[in-house]
Amino acid sequence: MSVPLFAPRETNASITDTVSGLVLERPTGRLWLFAFALAFVLTAWLGVGIAWLLARGVGIWGLDIPVAWAFAIANYVWWIAIGMAGTFISGGLYLARQGWRNALNRYAEAMTVFAVSVSGIFPILHLGRPWFFYWLAPYPDRMGLWPQWRSSLFWDFSAIVAYLIVSILYFYVGLIPDLATLRDRARTRGRQVFYGLLALGWRGEARHWQRFETLNLLLAAMAVPLVFSVHSMVALDFSEGLLPGWHSTIFPPFFVAGALFSGFAMVLVLGIPLRRYFDLGDFITARHIENLARLMLAAGLFVDYSYAAELFNAFYGGDRYEVAHAMAELTGAYAWTYWTIVGCNVIAIQALWFERVRRSRAVLFVIALLVLIGMWLERFLLIVGSLYHGFLPSSWGMFYPTFWDIVFLVGSIGLFLLLFLLFVRLLPVLPMFELRKLRARLDREAA
């Protein structure tokens, strides 16, 4: 690997000026406005969908017995999984002292915060009476009731709450020094006040920095096990069920691998256009993109192994219901989903073995999109594939999405995009102070 971590011509001053300039000086481009308008319209549709859902109930989705979980839960699992790569890049690679993470962690963390926020909408709306969602939390209520502590649904609730809050804290604490930079460099009164309030008066005193670094290290060390536990809890929602295809010990690691896989795909899907639009080639180099592609391949191979293990266990175990479930996946009503998943998540990623593919951003972008589609379909099949084909033929039944199912899926993508677009417009997309620190480290190593 001879490609440097970032262009040697970048100094402390130029790093600061380039990154803060993207927020403070660069005019709002037409492309951004167009994307924002699009995301806004989609988000507005999500708003309409939510209003309609509150008025009419979850029946507006194609839910029925036996398939009582479908798009909403698939969306939830898909979105929360996408968050994982952000935490892994900012936490896991920080602990592993991987200098190349510094150019990626800010936008990957933002991606995590937004993806987890979007994902949290779905289980709440799925409750049936979403306005009572706070009944999930343990508090001394007048009914004298407590949550069911032994249920994986409560574990999942506590996992989402902890993950969302810790992600926001981690993201915000890491932003404070950069917000101070924006405050110091802002020229208009409005911006000075805006960033000044957000920066809380950060000055960069040496002892402040030391505590800041200690906390960042500890947060990273806690975020990694947290994110592994979150995806295990999501998996336990299914594993604790008795349905064939769900009742399996492989689920927690399988969900963790799938989460990393789709997360890296989303980091690439966001990063490649971001790098081009903001001209960040000096910071997000070929090496960063290639490393992400390698990680996506590695996580993808774990997922592929899980697919193989699932089939092997079904046939080797010989349980007739597990075998029937496996056959239904391979040849049943939703077989087209299964084979699309194989095409996206197994076959497409094999191209990543080739260096030329890993260096071609356009091809990588397409593969990452395929992975995101494949992972969504996988979540869909995982849920519907077991529910539609239970123990008794009398309880078999198909799921057909309604117009509103599509609205919620597309609308959630719109909301995520909207948040991300606001992020790139208002906040520094690269962590400036970490790049300055990396600059110092590289200079020291070179000397």
Added chain:
Amino acid sequence: MSVSCDRGWLARFDSAGALLQAVRELRDLGYTQLEAYTPYPVEGLAETLGPVRNRIPLLVLLGGLCGGFGTLFLEWYASVVDYPIDVGGRPDASWPAFIPAALEMTILFAALFGVTGLFVANGLPRLVHPLFAVPGFEAASRDGFFLWLRADDPRFDEGRAHADLARLAPLSIDEVVP
């Protein structure tokens, strides 16, 4: 670090190395009330400035213990004391099933305590500070390395402090005034 002081001299240096060297020399001269401002965390700078009190790890541990044991206690209290439900004779205190939520709350409270501790220990938020009024100080968040020789230093003496600073060949020296 008392927050009451709002006077002194602010010197700017051109690199982290020069700042570190300057801090060392002033410490050797007997100055104790020094503060250094850098655009990124500089290794060893805090220790050079004087004894460091960093209680973040302790707070994080405390938060984790509170969150974890607090949740276990709540689960136990709700299932055993306040509202026991007999499900096929299984024990009311189902400890294995209590662990997942307790794990999540351990991490959540550890993070909350740590972040709160960071703000309190660093005296943030503090939106108004005499240093913000010193011209050029905004470079501390870009490429400037600053040293503030505080007026509450026992050795501080307007003229001598300025001379001591000037000997270190800083890029500039400015007066900090309230």
